Amino acid sequence: MQLTDKHREYWGKNLRLTAVLLAIWFVATFVAIYFARELNEIVILGFPLGFYMGAQGALIIYVLVIWFYARSMNKLDQEYGVQEGEE
Amino acid sequence: MSALTQSQFFSQLKKYYTFYTGGFIAFVIVLAILEQMGVPNRIIGYIFLFATIALYAGIGIMSKTADVAEYYVAGRRVPAIFNGMATGADWMSAASFIGMAGTLYLAGFDGLAFVMGWTGGYVLVALFLAPYLRKFGQFTIPDFLGARYGGNIPRTIGVIAAIICSFVYVVAQIYGVGIITARFTGIEFQYGVWLGLAGILVCSFLGGMRAVTWTQVAQYIILIIAYLIPVVWLSLAHTGNPIPQVAYGQALQKVTALENELNDATTVKGAAEASARAAHKAKQDEFEGKLKALDEAVTAGQGDAFLAAERTAAGSPADFPADIAALKEKWSKAADGHKKASGAVSAHATAFAGKGAEKKLLKDNPNASAEEVAAAQAEDEAASDVKRRNFLALVLCLMVGTASLPHILMRYYTTPSVREARKSVFWSLFFIFLLYFTAPALAVLAKYEVYSNLVGTSFASLPAWVSNWAAVDATLMKIADINGDGIVQLAEITIGGDLIVLATPEIAGLPYVISGLVAAGGLAAALSTADGLLLTIANALSHDVYYKMLDPHASTVRRLTVAKTLLLVVAAIAAYTASLKPGNILFLVGAAFSLAASAFFPALVLGVFWKRANKLGAILGMIAGLGVCIYYMVITYEFFGGVPANEWWSIKPIAAGVFGIPIGFLGVIIGSLISPAPAKEVQELVDHVRYPNLEGSVSTQTS
Numbered sequence: 001m002q003l004t005d006k007h008r009e010y011w012g013k014n015l016r017l018t019a020v021l022l023a024i025w026f027v028a029t030f031v032a033i034y035f036a037r038e039l040n041e042i043v044i045l046g047f048p049l050g051f052y053m054g055a056q057g058a059l060i061i062y063v064l065v066i067w068f069y070a071r072s073m074n075k076l077d078q079e080y081g082v083q084e085g086e087e
Numbered sequence: 088m089s090a091l092t093q094s095q096f097f098s099q100l101k102k103y104y105t106f107y108t109g110g111f112i113a114f115v116i117v118l119a120i121l122e123q124m125g126v127p128n129r130i131i132g133y134i135f136l137f138a139t140i141a142l143y144a145g146i147g148i149m150s151k152t153a154d155v156a157e158y159y160v161a162g163r164r165v166p167a168i169f170n171g172m173a174t175g176a177d178w179m180s181a182a183s184f185i186g187m188a189g190t191l192y193l194a195g196f197d198g199l200a201f202v203m204g205w206t207g208g209y210v211l212v213a214l215f216l217a218p219y220l221r222k223f224g225q226f227t228i229p230d231f232l233g234a235r236y237g238g239n240i241p242r243t244i245g246v247i248a249a250i251i252c253s254f255v256y257v258v259a260q261i262y263g264v265g266i267i268t269a270r271f272t273g274i275e276f277q278y279g280v281w282l283g284l285a286g287i288l289v290c291s292f293l294g295g296m297r298a299v300t301w302t303q304v305a306q307y308i309i310l311i312i313a314y315l316i317p318v319v320w321l322s323l324a325h326t327g328n329p330i331p332q333v334a335y336g337q338a339l340q341k342v343t344a345l346e347n348e349l350n351d352a353t354t355v356k357g358a359a360e361a362s363a364r365a366a367h368k369a370k371q372d373e374f375e376g377k378l379k380a381l382d383e384a385v386t387a388g389q390g391d392a393f394l395a396a397e398r399t400a401a402g403s404p405a406d407f408p409a410d411i412a413a414l415k416e417k418w419s420k421a422a423d424g425h426k427k428a429s430g431a432v433s434a435h436a437t438a439f440a441g442k443g444a445e446k447k448l449l450k451d452n453p454n455a456s457a458e459e460v461a462a463a464q465a466e467d468e469a470a471s472d473v474k475r476r477n478f479l480a481l482v483l484c485l486m487v488g489t490a491s492l493p494h495i496l497m498r499y500y501t502t503p504s505v506r507e508a509r510k511s512v513f514w515s516l517f518f519i520f521l522l523y524f525t526a527p528a529l530a531v532l533a534k535y536e537v538y539s540n541l542v543g544t545s546f547a548s549l550p551a552w553v554s555n556w557a558a559v560d561a562t563l564m565k566i567a568d569i570n571g572d573g574i575v576q577l578a579e580i581t582i583g584g585d586l587i588v589l590a591t592p593e594i595a596g597l598p599y600v601i602s603g604l605v606a607a608g609g610l611a612a613a614l615s616t617a618d619g620l621l622l623t624i625a626n627a628l629s630h631d632v633y634y635k636m637l638d639p640h641a642s643t644v645r646r647l648t649v650a651k652t653l654l655l656v657v658a659a660i661a662a663y664t665a666s667l668k669p670g671n672i673l674f675l676v677g678a679a680f681s682l683a684a685s686a687f688f689p690a691l692v693l694g695v696f697w698k699r700a701n702k703l704g705a706i707l708g709m710i711a712g713l714g715v716c717i718y719y720m721v722i723t724y725e726f727f728g729g730v731p732a733n734e735w736w737s738i739k740p741i742a743a744g745v746f747g748i749p750i751g752f753l754g755v756i757i758g759s760l761i762s763p764a765p766a767k768e769v770q771e772l773v774d775h776v777r778y779p780n781l782e783g784s785v786s787t788q789t790s
Binding site: 003007010011014018021022025028029030033034036037040045046047048050051054055056058059060062063065066067069070073074077082083084 | 196199200202203206207209210211213214215218332333336337339340435436437438439471475478479482483486504505506509510512513516517520523524527774777778779780781
């Protein structure tokens with residue numbers, strides 16, 4: 001079938017959201033590790049920040065990223081009328 | 088149950104599992120009462136083992152099925168939250184449950200690569216794969232490759248890669264089952280393996296994915312209760328705060344202070360450590376001297392005489408090495424062990440510690456010139472950079488590998504809709520996160536206990552958990568007064584990683600019933616992962632090879648018979664392999680991530696996100712990715728006859744995927760561009776998977 005402009009817009013928005021969330025994932029993981037030695041100089045509540053990012057900070061960010069993606073995409077489906085029918 | 092609507096089904100499930108959780112807690116309480124009444128520990132261990140296996144078998148029998156969609160994808164009606172729990176149990180293996188905290192204890196910051204890698208991969212699953220695979224809606228991962236790229240070649244490569252990755256992984260799980268059974272019941276390892284296998288098979292054999300799903304949910308509940316109770320208790324006992332993830336910041340600061348004290352020879356404790364380390368150094372020199380003498384004797388052709396003399400000198404014990412090679416191995420191991428113990432305590436939170444060249448130089452030669460110091464500093468920095476590079480590479484491989492392992496991806500076929508699949512990835516990571524975000528806290532709390540309470544006590548009054556574990560298994564806990572001062576020094580304790588989780592209940596002063604619970608949790612983790620993996624292998628063979636390639640007209644009954652027969656065969660081969668105790672199993676499990684990442688990820692992701700990707704591209708990308716990855720492992724890993732000198736940019740073989748993944752992407756892109764664009768139907772298929780609901784598009788779902 002032929003895709004309408006609305007469909008293309010939906011896919012474009014999906015790609016943009018995916019790219020932004022992927023960038024967050026990348027920073028929380030690879031940039032944080034790369035600068036772990038420097039981040040460890042900062043200590044919050046007894047945790048050196050570089051260590052904390054690897055042990056817990058990055059994990060919390062991952063959970064939030066996935067939660068946000070699921071919520072936004074499920075809304076976007078509704079908005080563009082591509083959601084699935086009820087069971 | 089098929090007459091129920093999805094929401095009725097969901098509320099019924101909630102009721103069942105709430106009831107089940109309550110029942111399980113009551114069961115633990117009853118056992119605790121029995122323990123107080125004097126029932127021996129061994130019996131409690133048996134009851135835990137057999138009651139939980141019987142429970143899983145019961146769920147398996149209740150969920151038996153003769154329907155193809157039920158067998159392969161649990162009827163596609165698993166609600167997001169339950170699929171999340173099942174994925175959590177499927178994902179967390181014996182290594183996560185028992186080994187993770189221990190790895191963090193031993194490796195400190197460097198061990199965090201596993202914590203990050205094994206969670207961050209779910210971001211990739213959520214963004215790139217789960218919703219699209221769900222929309223595609225068939226049975227296996229090779230199914231997607233077959234439909235998207237056409238022809239049997241991409242499917243076949245997919246089947247081969249899925250089997251390689253899943254098989255090494257399942258062997259490790261069955262091995263874990265054998266170890267746990269042996270340790271807690273006294274049954275021999277070889278029998279433990281087959282007993283565990285029976286527990287795995289009753290589920291998957293009768294009910295396929297449907298039985299495995301509902302068993303995995305039950306197993307998740309057991310494993311998370313078993314993991315959290317002892318850690319919360321330990322945290323409360325040591326810091327007065329029941330939330331270990333917050334409380335361990337304090338403990339970490341104290342651990343860091345103790346590390347400095349132990350490394351400082353001017354303090355009392357530090358001086359005692361220094362003397363213990365010096366004793367280790369002397370032992371190391373002694374063994375190295377012996378090894379040299381042995382080598383000289385062998386060169387002179389008198390190796391056997393030397394061996395005989397050593398045996399007599401040792402009083403001819405029964406376990407004395409039988410030949411020169413064994414003696415050599417024993418002595419090198421001893422020399423290595425003493426060398427390790429003679430080094431300074433490494434700092435837990437320090438990222439990518441250098442090799443200490445500067446420190447060593449200043450200690451050996453306090454008047455070293457500025458150039459010498461600068462050279463040593465540069466050496467340290469280079470070592471630190473290599474560590475960082477390997478950490479980054481390993482995290483990447485583990486993450487992309489997570490997003491490529493067929494037994495995980497397959498689980499997202501079982502949700503009722505794309506919407507539920509997206510939510511389900513969130514629940515999966517949330518349930519996995521509960522354990523992974525606790526492990527670093529447990530490692531630090533255990534370290535604090537050892538550094539502050541165990542170090543400095545006298546050998547005459549060791550805590551009970553130390554003497555108990557030292558008596559049970561010397562690979563887990565070894566303690567010896569090497570400098571003869573009657574006081575425990577850190578350098579005198581050797582701890583095996585698995586000890587941390589296993590001994591936590593005792594360190595926290597909890598009754599034996601909690602130790603039994605931890606064993607049941609470890610068993611649940613190993614069994615659930617093994618179930619998912621076995622099903623993946625058997626389904627790749629029965630669905631992709633037999634039904635899709637050999638006999639597309641086979642009847643439903645015949646397809647299920649073939650699937651179940653293959654399941655038995657694969658399970659038996661895996662159990663047999665595990666019973667041989669392959670030594671390199673841990674490396675192979677790590678390698679499975681690199682292999683899966685290189686083989687699957689580029690072809691799967693570009694299949695959805697790049698319409699131009701075609702058959703030649705997929706074939707080229709998968710073969711090149713997998714090929715480079717295997718080639719790198721073979722040339723660098725000793726087990727395959729490689730040497731570390733062949734490493735590229737000092738990357739360890741376990742992270743071979745860091746080369747395989749980009750080559751895989753490159754292969755797909757080049758192969759696709761040099762051959763014609765895929766047919767219109769394939770492009771429509773891509774549109775079909777991109778939109779949860781596209782009116783008038785093709786339908787791919789097999790219900």
